[in-house]
Amino acid sequence: MSVKVKEVADLVGISVRTLHHYDAIGLLTPDGTTEAGYRLYSDENLEMLQQILFFRELDFPLTKIKEIIHSPSFDRLEALELHRSMLLEKRSRLDTMIATIDKTMQHAKGEIQMTTKEKFEGFDFSHNPYEQEARERWGDEAVDKANAKAGSMSKDKQEAMAQTMNAIYAKLAGLRSGSPDSAEAQAAVKEWYDLLNQMGSYTLEAFKCLGQMYVDDERFTKNIDRFGDGLAKFMRDAMAVYADTNRK
Template sequence: MKTKEVADLVGVSIRTLHHYDEIGLISPDRHENNEYRVYTSDDLAKLQQVLFFRKLGFKLANIQKIVSDPDYDQKEALLMQKKMLLEERSRLSAMVNTIDLTIQNMNGEIEMTNEDKFSGIDFSNNPYEQEARERWGDAAVDESNRKMRQMGTEELETKFREILTDLAEVRHTDPSSEEAQSEINKWFVFLNEMGEYSLAAFKSLGDMYVEDERFTKNIDEFGDGLSEFMQSAMNEYYEQNK
């Protein structure tokens, strides 16, 4: 397959495929006559692996090390990716449910205990903490955990409402605009104060805002169409920062 055919099939840009070639991540053969790139079945299989890793928040440099390892096993990698995605889905579902219930609590529909408000948010067992410690050191992670313990429930609720209210005010602007991206960045930062969200997880959460009718209903109470705007803005945030 030619580059454009692969780009259309996969949903990535031609520039992305060229970049993967330039850094030696996926280097298809060149046609002997006109030098255009020709992707084989093996190239597509490798591209699938790369994109799965990207969706899981892996950086290209790390992906390159993984797939170039002599002991790399594609089936083993797929099983690992599946396990990670299932864990992420379970974690996101718990977080979504807690946020959904919190909005209902704010609307006076239900009454939550303080324990309920943090259901599904386990700060004592952060699956990404070891990676963070390796990348930034113990001090940075310990400081982050200390701030979370100091932040009270009332402060979280107030900040939650303020951010969604501000997002509702710009929901009619272009989601890729500087103003919209500045506001959605506040949401990204807020979520990472409560848990640990990779860019890929942030993007997936945005998709859930329009896929889950209950979630859509509660978010749109801050402004009609806010859920769709946030999905678009979060997808754009992912694209601009990945």
């Protein structure tokens, strides 16, 4: 069975432009075309598209997905088992975050009291789901050094680091209605810079580029803005000010 590109787009819920892009970058090339030049997708193409969308749901970059699914060692069943395991983990984390939202609403109404720790249950920045992209942008050596530092930490140290990260996000969220070059914002961003350099090695330029990625990459924006709408943009601007000011 062959399906036209518009029918695939309607079936899956993605745009024709996205399918054209997947074809252009060699991620998903349809097996045929009509006499008029319209793309035709086979059952095998649709199975591959399903795999791609599972990986996208798990925030894998397209370059990494292409590398995985076009590898000679790629096993579709094994990949599906991996998808299932990772999605269950993601569902568990989201369920925890929803529970945190419910408790926070009750807290805001004065119905219950929440501890500081309870306010941030479900947030976990102790691992980096975008490691592959970091490798592509800054190279394996920098990422390997960061991983080595994180791996050498005890579990208690890693948990303490994650709590510190969440606390800085929360602090910056509370400042985001002000100016990114304010003394308070710059002090908080310095804490962020110092913390990142405990885990890796960031130059001021890399720090500034990281802030820009918070806005350019919707996955970063989505995660950071959980602490407050517009936080990613505020952090980008504050990090740029910090980098420009301190390298003069």
